[in-house]
Amino acid sequence: MQSLNKGIVMKDRIAGLLAALVCALALGGCVTINIYFPAAAAEKAADKIIDEVWQIKKDADAASGDKPAAAR
Amino acid sequence: MRATVWLRGVLVALMLGVAGAALAQANLEINTPAIAGLQASMQARHTQLAGLYASGAIGLTRDGNIALRDANAVPLAQRQQANSLVAAENQDRTALYREIARANGKPEWEGEIRATFAQRWIEKSQPGWYYQNPSGSWVRK
Structure with missing residues (x-):
C-alpha cells in the first residue's frame, strides 16, 4: 500500500x-x-546617433507649431 | 497533491521566464564616453564632409562606410585632404560599431550593428547624395 x-x-x-x-x-x-539581436533597438540607437552626427533637427514640432500660426 | 505539484511547476517556469525576459533589452546602451567621443569627432568632421556628399565626390557604401566615388568632383589640390577625411571617417565608424557592440556586452553584434547603420545612414541622407545599392552600384538619392 x-x-x-x-x-x-x-x-x-x-x-x-x-x-x-x-x-x-x-x-x-x-x-x-x-x-x-534586438533589431528595433539597434535601429533606434542608430537613428539617435545619426541625428547627432548629421545635426538633423527634429523640426516636426517646430513645423506643426509655427506653420498654422504663420498662415493665420 | 497533484494541484500543488502543478502549481509549483508553473511557478518555477514563470520565474525562469521572467529571468530570461529581464536579459532581453528594450534599448541598446549608447551612453558611454567612448561612443560620445566618436560621435563628437564625426559631428565635427561632417562640416567638411557635407560639401563632398553634396557634390557626389563621396557616397555612402552599402557596408556602413563612406567612399570617394568620384575623385574628379574634387579639385586636385584638395584630393589628398578628401582621401584623409574618408579614411578618418571610416576609422571612426568602425570604432563606433565596435564600441556599441562592446557597450552592450555583445562584441559579436558588431556586424549586425554595422548593417543596421548602413541602412539608416542611407535612409537619413539628403536628396542628391550618392549611396551604394545592395548590388554595389552607386545611386543618386
Missing part, C-alpha cells in the same frame, strides 16, 4: 517537472529572438 502511494507521488513529481520544463522552454523561445 505504501509503495503504491510512493509510486503515485513520484509520477506527480515527474509530471510537475515536465510541466515546468515545457513552460520554461515555451517562454524561453519567445525571449530568445530578442536576446539574439
Whole structure:
C-alpha cells in the first residue's frame, strides 16, 4: 500500500517537472529572438546617433507649431 | 497533491521566464564616453564632409562606410585632404560599431550593428547624395 502511494507521488513529481520544463522552454523561445539581436533597438540607437552626427533637427514640432500660426 | 505539484511547476517556469525576459533589452546602451567621443569627432568632421556628399565626390557604401566615388568632383589640390577625411571617417565608424557592440556586452553584434547603420545612414541622407545599392552600384538619392 505504501509503495503504491510512493509510486503515485513520484509520477506527480515527474509530471510537475515536465510541466515546468515545457513552460520554461515555451517562454524561453519567445525571449530568445530578442536576446539574439534586438533589431528595433539597434535601429533606434542608430537613428539617435545619426541625428547627432548629421545635426538633423527634429523640426516636426517646430513645423506643426509655427506653420498654422504663420498662415493665420 | 497533484494541484500543488502543478502549481509549483508553473511557478518555477514563470520565474525562469521572467529571468530570461529581464536579459532581453528594450534599448541598446549608447551612453558611454567612448561612443560620445566618436560621435563628437564625426559631428565635427561632417562640416567638411557635407560639401563632398553634396557634390557626389563621396557616397555612402552599402557596408556602413563612406567612399570617394568620384575623385574628379574634387579639385586636385584638395584630393589628398578628401582621401584623409574618408579614411578618418571610416576609422571612426568602425570604432563606433565596435564600441556599441562592446557597450552592450555583445562584441559579436558588431556586424549586425554595422548593417543596421548602413541602412539608416542611407535612409537619413539628403536628396542628391550618392549611396551604394545592395548590388554595389552607386545611386543618386
